[in-house]
Amino acid sequence: MDFRTASIAGALALTFSTSSFALDLQPYTTKGAPIGKTIFSLGRVSADANTAN
Amino acid sequence: MRLTHYFDLAGRRAVVDAKQFHRNIEGKGTVNDASGPSAFALGGGVYLIDDKQKGDYLLAGMFVATPTGQYSSSRVANPGANNYTFIPKVAYHTGLTNKIDMAVSADVTFYEDNKKYFNPLGGTQVLKKDPQFNTQASFMYAVDPSLNLNTSIFYHEGGKTKHSVISALDTKTQNTQASVGFRKINDVGAFSVSYKKDINHVSVTELNSQWDFKWKIAW
Numbered sequence: 317m318d319f320r321t322a323s324i325a326g327a328l329a330l331t332f333s334t335s336s337f338a339l340d341l342q343p344y345t346t347k348g349a350p351i352g353k354t355i356f357s358l359g360r361v362s363a364d365a366n367t368a369n
Numbered sequence: 370m371r372l373t374h375y376f377d378l379a380g381r382r383a384v385v386d387a388k389q390f391h392r393n394i395e396g397k398g399t400v401n402d403a404s405g406p407s408a409f410a411l412g413g414g415v416y417l418i419d420d421k422q423k424g425d426y427l428l429a430g431m432f433v434a435t436p437t438g439q440y441s442s443s444r445v446a447n448p449g450a451n452n453y454t455f456i457p458k459v460a461y462h463t464g465l466t467n468k469i470d471m472a473v474s475a476d477v478t479f480y481e482d483n484k485k486y487f488n489p490l491g492g493t494q495v496l497k498k499d500p501q502f503n504t505q506a507s508f509m510y511a512v513d514p515s516l517n518l519n520t521s522i523f524y525h526e527g528g529k530t531k532h533s534v535i536s537a538l539d540t541k542t543q544n545t546q547a548s549v550g551f552r553k554i555n556d557v558g559a560f561s562v563s564y565k566k567d568i569n570h571v572s573v574t575e576l577n578s579q580w581d582f583k584w585k586i587a588w
Binding site: 351352353354355356357358359360361362363364365366 | 370371372373374375376377382388397558574575576577578579580581582583584585586587588
């Protein structure tokens with residue numbers, strides 16, 4: 317098993333938006349992601365932002 | 370909630386990924402509250418480099434986010450969007466030492482026009498948005514084979530908006546963010562926590578803090 321493989325996929329999958337959706341760019345790794353494997357992920361993001369006018 | 374599957378594509382490792390978001394917005398000032406399903410995103414990628422011996426990986430992929438979430442043009446903040454978003458992306462990961470890994474990634478986010486965007490004067494307006502460039506660099510330190518500590522820096526620029534009726538609402542994105550976190554794995558999956566905030570921003574919006582919790586199960 318190689319966690320780096322999943323790390324790249326995570327970075328790719330999560331870095332798809334910075335404004336319209338929950339911001340979630342942190343790369344991650346799992347125990348492994350060999351061919352044929354499926355990963356189920358559940359996450360919670362709590363963000364606080366201010367907009368100045 | 371997300372499903373990621375790895376498979377063989379003409380002799381190369383490939384990945385397909387689907388995820389559904391739910392957003393709960395607690396508005397500040399004139400921003401409304403809202404809660405409901407957000408975007409559904411579908412994407413995939415192919416490993417152009419997949420070298421376990423050296424620990425080098427290069428992935429190119431494409432994601433699409435659909436306007437399937439909860440959206441109303443009568444409010445400024447919505448869980449969902451009213452337009453498609455397209456995100457081509459590349460990511461590279463390499464082992465620097467036995468203990469330290471590095472990952473870098475870059476993408477450009479393209480936004481379809483939103484033809485029914487909120488107009489505070491009544492009715493709707495068209496919202497156009499320029500492409501936005503996003504980059505990220507991460508470093509991961511392996512405390513032991515099951516635990517890593519990580520830190521990342523992010524830079525976002527672009528996404529200049531053009532409102533068809535009220536140009537005073539036009540904005541652009543330019544910010545730098547940093548994060549710290551950890552990831553712990555076990556026999557069945559992983560748990561990770563990270564904290565992120567703006568360290569510099571030209572954008573009108575500042576990210577004060579963001580906590581991110583994730584659980585993963587592989588089978």
